[in-house]
Amino acid sequence: MKRPELIARFLIVTGILLAVGAPLFLWARTPLIHARMAEDGGWNPDIIQAQVGKPLHLKITSDDVVHGFAVGQMDMQSVDILPGKVTDITLNFDKPGIYTFYCTRWCGLNHWRMRGTIEVSGSPLDPEPVSPPLYVSLDLDLDAPHEAPLIPADQPSAINGQPLTATNSITLSREDYLTHSPYDVFTELKNTSLTEEQRWDVVAYIWQSNTTSVSFANGKELYAQNCAACHGENGAGDGVFADDLAIAGESSMQSMEGAMDMVMQSPVDFTDPHRMLGASPALLQGKILRGGMGTGMPMWGSIFTEEQIWDLIAYIYSFQFEYQN
């Protein structure tokens, strides 16, 4: 072989290798994340590394049904992940830490287990001081029953409560609202000249005045997207998964008090006044933050912002009180 021929051959081979290899190399740099139902493994991979200030490119596809992708506590629109389609997502992080990403479209009974983490490294490394949630500072036992010993005969009405609250100049600070249950406030109104029914109406009005129409609508939307499948659209604990959860509870009993666990498996009924009127917002916040310790209630602390949780709680109380539209 002559030298020019050798050079030509070498050039052609190198060119072909580059033309095939370069795209392959670049493509491999962005791994494809596969989404599957939680029963089949959920997100794969479910731990992603990222850096502050560097945009994180993700390519996600679904292997079975429609899933969704969102990162908890970040203000982002959730993105649908469709089977047979690769969805590109670019994320920017301005604070280091561990973020939770989760599925946003119901993909079965264990949909909420479909979670993963993004570990974001970088500076600033001094974490902001975090105040413990209210239930910790109040030393509330989330798992003890907090029943209201006395419940109203009829549904308390904020509409009737509004003039009563004004004429008797009853006020309750935001902090007192958060730390007291409706029944506590009802008890404190003993010293007024109001009847029991009127006192409940005042409580309903106080609870309504601790949310705005925007917050309430936001809570309603969050409830529909994340809670209604188990707790039911009307809060009665009769969502489409309620029966499945009870069956799942029966088959997964591996604890000392198996029978108790089975009872705990059915979603809580928010229309039950004994339970709801004895629960303070701080207690409910704790339950939502921490989840239900083996009951199938997800842990939302890493997903919702604090504001979202208060909006949600304001909405959950509306199953007890009659509010103005």
Next chain:
Amino acid sequence: MRPTPNTDRPTSHNLMRFHFSLLLLVTAGLVVAFAPLPAQPITPQERTFEIDAHQFAYSPSEIKVNPGDTVTIQLVSTDVVHGIYVDDYDISVEADPGQSATLTFVADKPGSFRFRCNITCGAMHPFMIGKLTVGSNNWLYRSIGLAALAVLGMTVSRKQKA
């Protein structure tokens, strides 16, 4: 009709009778196939159906309405995200569990239409179908009538030959 063999030539009288009955049959057939039905005045009403969607079926999977009805379908998913798309009407809605979704339309096209899941919901997703029937299936009755006429014609012609 079968061509009659030469050995068995029908007389002119027989031929006329045969032509006459053939004409009668054809006319009856045309009437059965194309005669306009007496219009029954049906006052359109509002109907609501709750359809439960789960892997991989709808229940109920068949809904029947009258032409002109205002139909509301409330779709309730009980496992994963499902949707409903009605052929020809070209309308769709999707429902996540816990968030039922409604679809309202006026059934102004008569006939039978497939509705199908339009959200990939698992392995058997393509087979998740149902049927919307608007009005009665007149073509079915007309074709039964035509078939009966054909049988009648065959027996008559056999009898005449015998």
